[in-house]
Amino acid sequence: MSDRRYEPKQIEPRWQELWAREGTWEVANDPGDPGAVQKSYVLEMLPYPSGEPHIGHLKNYALGDAIAHFHRRTGHRVLHPMGYDAFGLPAENNAIKTGVHPRVATDRSIAAYRHWFHRWGISIDWSREFGTHEPSYYRWTQWIFLQLLERGLAYRKEAAVKWCPYDQTVLANEQVIDGRCERCGHLVELRQLEQWFLRITAYADRLLDDLDTIDWPEHVKAMQRNWIGRSEGAEVTFRCEALGIDYAVFTTRPDTLFGATFFVMAPEHPDVFKLAAGTEYEAQVHDYVNRVLGESVEERGAADKPKTGAPLGRTVTNPVNGEQIPMFVADYVLMEYGTGAVMGVPAHDQRDYEFARAQQLPIRTVVAPPGTDDVPADRAFTAHTDDERLVNSGQFSEMDAVSGREAIVAWLDREGAGHASVNFRLRDWLVSRQRYWGCPIPVVYCDHCGLVAVPEEDLPVRLPEVEDYQPRGRSPLAAAEDWVNTTCPTCGGPARRETDTMDTFVDSSWYFLRYCDARNDAAAWDRRVLASWMPVDQYIGGVEHAILHLMYARFFVKALADMGLVDVQEPFQALFTQGMILGSDGNKMSSSKGNVVAPSAIVERFGADAARCYILFVGPPDQDAAWSDSGLEGVHRFLSRLWRLGDELGGDPGSVAQPPDPSGDALTLVRKANWAIDKVTDDMRGRFAFNTAIAAVMELVNEIYRYPGADPSARRFATATAASLVFPFAPHLGAEVYERLSGRRVWDEPWPDADPQMLVADTFELVCQVNGKVRDRVTATTGAPREELERLALASRGVRSHVDGHQVAKVIVVPGKLVNVVVR
RNA sequence: GCCCGGGUGGUGGAAUUAGGUCAGACACGGUCGCCUUAAGAGCGACUGCCCUUUGUGGCAUGAGGGUUCGAGUCCCUCCCCGGGUACCA
Numbered sequence: 040m041s042d043r044r045y046e047p048k049q050i051e052p053r054w055q056e057l058w059a060r061e062g063t064w065e066v067a068n069d070p071g072d073p074g075a076v077q078k079s080y081v082l083e084m085l086p087y088p089s090g091e092p093h094i095g096h097l098k099n100y101a102l103g104d105a106i107a108h109f110h111r112r113t114g115h116r117v118l119h120p121m122g123y124d125a126f127g128l129p130a131e132n133n134a135i136k137t138g139v140h141p142r143v144a145t146d147r148s149i150a151a152y153r154h155w156f157h158r159w160g161i162s163i164d165w166s167r168e169f170g171t172h173e174p175s176y177y178r179w180t181q182w183i184f185l186q187l188l189e190r191g192l193a194y195r196k197e198a199a200v201k202w203c204p205y206d207q208t209v210l211a212n213e214q215v216i217d218g219r220c221e222r223c224g225h226l227v228e229l230r231q232l233e234q235w236f237l238r239i240t241a242y243a244d245r246l247l248d249d250l251d252t253i254d255w256p257e258h259v260k261a262m263q264r265n266w267i268g269r270s271e272g273a274e275v276t277f278r279c280e281a282l283g284i285d286y287a288v289f290t291t292r293p294d295t296l297f298g299a300t301f302f303v304m305a306p307e308h309p310d311v312f313k314l315a316a317g318t319e320y321e322a323q324v325h326d327y328v329n330r331v332l333g334e335s336v337e338e339r340g341a342a343d344k345p346k347t348g349a350p351l352g353r354t355v356t357n358p359v360n361g362e363q364i365p366m367f368v369a370d371y372v373l374m375e376y377g378t379g380a381v382m383g384v385p386a387h388d389q390r391d392y393e394f395a396r397a398q399q400l401p402i403r404t405v406v407a408p409p410g411t412d413d414v415p416a417d418r419a420f421t422a423h424t425d426d427e428r429l430v431n432s433g434q435f436s437e438m439d440a441v442s443g444r445e446a447i448v449a450w451l452d453r454e455g456a457g458h459a460s461v462n463f464r465l466r467d468w469l470v471s472r473q474r475y476w477g478c479p480i481p482v483v484y485c486d487h488c489g490l491v492a493v494p495e496e497d498l499p500v501r502l503p504e505v506e507d508y509q510p511r512g513r514s515p516l517a518a519a520e521d522w523v524n525t526t527c528p529t530c531g532g533p534a535r536r537e538t539d540t541m542d543t544f545v546d547s548s549w550y551f552l553r554y555c556d557a558r559n560d561a562a563a564w565d566r567r568v569l570a571s572w573m574p575v576d577q578y579i580g581g582v583e584h585a586i587l588h589l590m591y592a593r594f595f596v597k598a599l600a601d602m603g604l605v606d607v608q609e610p611f612q613a614l615f616t617q618g619m620i621l622g623s624d625g626n627k628m629s630s631s632k633g634n635v636v637a638p639s640a641i642v643e644r645f646g647a648d649a650a651r652c653y654i655l656f657v658g659p660p661d662q663d664a665a666w667s668d669s670g671l672e673g674v675h676r677f678l679s680r681l682w683r684l685g686d687e688l689g690g691d692p693g694s695v696a697q698p699p700d701p702s703g704d705a706l707t708l709v710r711k712a713n714w715a716i717d718k719v720t721d722d723m724r725g726r727f728a729f730n731t732a733i734a735a736v737m738e739l740v741n742e743i744y745r746y747p748g749a750d751p752s753a754r755r756f757a758t759a760t761a762a763s764l765v766f767p768f769a770p771h772l773g774a775e776v777y778e779r780l781s782g783r784r785v786w787d788e789p790w791p792d793a794d795p796q797m798l799v800a801d802t803f804e805l806v807c808q809v810n811g812k813v814r815d816r817v818t819a820t821t822g823a824p825r826e827e828l829e830r831l832a833l834a835s836r837g838v839r840s841h842v843d844g845h846q847v848a849k850v851i852v853v854p855g856k857l858v859n860v861v862v863r
Numbered sequence: 864g865c866c867c868g869g870g871u872g873g874u875g876g877a878a879u880u881a882g883g884u885c886a887g888a889c890a891c892g893g894u895c896g897c898c899u900u901a902a903g904a905g906c907g908a909c910u911g912c913c914c915u916u917u918g919u920g921g922c923a924u925g926a927g928g929g930u931u932c933g934a935g936u937c938c939c940u941c942c943c944c945g946g947g948u949a950c951c952a
Contacts, residue, residue: 734889806884
């Protein structure tokens with residue numbers, strides 16, 4: 040046995056240099072002959088370059104790399120590129136703090152990331168690398184924006200938008216978490232501002248329906264479904280006779296229409312002051328609305344907050360019964376959802392109930408279980424049963440709730456007072472940001488021509504240099520006067536550039552398309568090239584992007600498909616969401632807790648292979664796992680053992696083929712090697728069971744140690760097999776050991792096939808049970824008939840002693856496995 | 864509240880896809896041994912719990928029921944933990 044030591048520091052750089060020099064992982068575009076060799080596009084979410092990569096990145100790329108290697112060696116042309124999501128607030132905030140230009144800090148960080156990806160041995164096609172902040176990339180981001188603008192999918196609108204007072208910019212709904220800015224945690228305010236939106240709501244139905252066509256984790260689909268929030272119901276018109284205006288409301292419960300005893304509008308509703316004007320409540324309404332609009336989004340959103348509101352002094356007509364019901368303004372009604380007004384049905388809605396109690400409004404039950412006409416008002420909306428029927432509902436009374444609902448909607452339709460309707464929770468995507476470090480929006484404002492798109496040939500609109508990035512509620516770009524003042528592309532007169540930049544999620548909504556044709560200067564991509572790679576076959580990243588990035592990217596692809604620019608409906612055919620690596624204390628890593636594990640330190644000490652293998656071995660990759668130094672050492676020990684086998688057996692390269700007709704210990708080793716091939720292959724194919732795959736290779740290595748005297752050809756075969764199987768997880772060591780034994784490059788070798796003859800033994804251990812309890816085990820011949828197995832079991836000592844004195848009721852035989860004797 | 868996950872040794876986890884091999888692979892930690900002047904590294908053995916019957920013994924996969932010859936795995940009820948989301952009418 041060798042007593043030399045495994046030194047990853049000597050092994051790993053050698054392979055890294057070779058892969059870099061030879062461009063081993065580069066793959067050419069070959070749109071001419073799609074299908075000749077099966078393609079596989081393996082992609083990890085691109086990193087946001089900030090400082091140095093952390094342990095989560097190592098996990099992400101170790102996972103993707105294992106899949107990429109496995110696909111390559113199972114006969115696929117694999118596209119596995121890398122880039123950087125380089126625009127964004129953190130770099131800009133850092134610039135404000137340190138005075139370092141965001142471009143400088145970002146480029147520095149990109150260099151660090153690039154260095155570590157090499158050092159980790161990730162098999163990346165570096166010929167396609169880019170950063171989203173490069174003009175050669177954002178030129179096409181702007182181009183896509185113009186395509187959206189041309190089709191009305193990008194538009195400007197004044198709306199009550201979420202504003203972060205700290206970052207001094209507006210935010211998308213998706214970027215507000217519990218009423219706070221997801222970046223800085225400050226309470227978000229509502230402001231009435233004109234902003235740029237992308238019309239993602241036009242795709243709500245397809246974004247929802249097409250979830251059924253993709254292979255994503257169920258919980259991610261569920262989150263997207265919730266976020267899209269499709270509700271079926273009806274729109275019903277209530278007329279305010281005094282002003283002669285019709286107000287529509289959306290309801291999911293048209294069956295409760297007869298129970299509407301009041302009508303409520305959102306404080307932001309444009310008609311609120313008009314309605315109250317001249318009534319005795321005018322001053323009260325002004326006070327109330329002003330107070331509510333000054334509240335933060337969080338205060339406003341608290342669910343347990345008591346219901347408040349003010350009467351408007353007007354009534355509307357309930358279309359089904361002609362009743363005049365009073366109008367109110369109340370902050371529990373949201374302007375952004377539905378029509379900004381609701382009918383109040385206190386008997387069948389918790390919120391309406393609370394409001395009715397606060398305002399002392401009547402509560403009328405209109406849906407009740409059979410045999411009851413009136414349900415206690417405080418319980419009416421909780422207990423719903425299938426056999427409920429309508430009561431106090433005029434001509435619809437006594438109908439069951441389901442057909443009553445349909446009948447009421449049909450009646451409304453006939454009378455022109457309403458119709459069936461579907462509502463979505465999803466809102467349009469607010470994409471403009473009043474910040475510096477982002478992609479400029481390529482439009483100008485001309486006094487004569489109004490809003491004018493920058494012509495394609497003038498792209499990119501370059502981000503100007505500015506001295507001061509400090510956010511002041513308007514974009515820092517506005518200070519670059521030379522840049523802002525331009526000429527109108529249409530009339531040639533003076534014009535001003537748009538000074539807002541785009542949300543960085545725009546940049547990352549199409550980067551996976553650009554990788555396919557990254558060096559194309561004439562277009563964002565060649566459609567044929569795109570068709571040869573898309574969709575991404577396996578996408579890998581954190582769940583934190585379940586809604587934002589993953590929804591936006593799906594929207595972009597659908598919009599681009601409608602323009603005839605791409606040929607797929609979904610960008611990511613399969614998605615894998617990885618769990619986090621937690622600190623050794625089980626908490627999320629953070630510098631304040633002092634539990635941060637830096638990948639650089641681990642790789643320095645134990646090598647990239649050990650770090651990568653450990654992260655994959657510690658548990659199922661979709662689960663969170665706590666970091667453990669001793670666990671890492673255990674994996675390092677395993678790799679050392681494999682290395683020493685290579686050192687011992689690999690003096691002069693030769694055959695590593697499976698030896699013919701092995702017997703004795705050699706047969707045991709050959710069987711174990713084939714078992715490991717079968718197990719690892721199975722764990723990798725479709726599943727992501729890297730932890731058990733690595734465990735299987737460990738078992739194989741342990742077995743080789745157990746039989747030091749076995750025939751050397753069998754030991755060489757088993758060791759080379761272990762190296763070949765471990766290569767996707769520990770590429771340097773796998774390549775090293777395989778080369779020592781065979782003289783060949785393991786990545787050029789096809790993935791091994793298990794020899795079916797070696798997967799089954801001649802005999803097996805027959806489990807003998809009595810009443811379901813194991814009482815004996817005997818050796819039986821593989822493929823023996825049932826009668827034979829039954830006879831063996833009944834004859835076994837353990838079974839005889841438990842059957843003795845009882846009557847055998849029946850005997851269950853599971854061929855190849857067990858016999859269960861049932862006795863009374 | 865609603866929607867997803869998940870509860871298995873001292874620890875991370877395996878077995879859950881089709882119910883079947885005394886449940887616990889692999890690894891960490893622990894105990895002991897070999898080697899060594901010593902330490903380290905390495906190698907090897909043992910390691911779920913219980914027992915005044917140490918036995919081809921009993922118990923055991925969050926709790927309680929059920930289906931079955933047989934349940935960690937399937938069904939019902941409940942408890943606990945994690946994540947997402949929430950005044951969406």
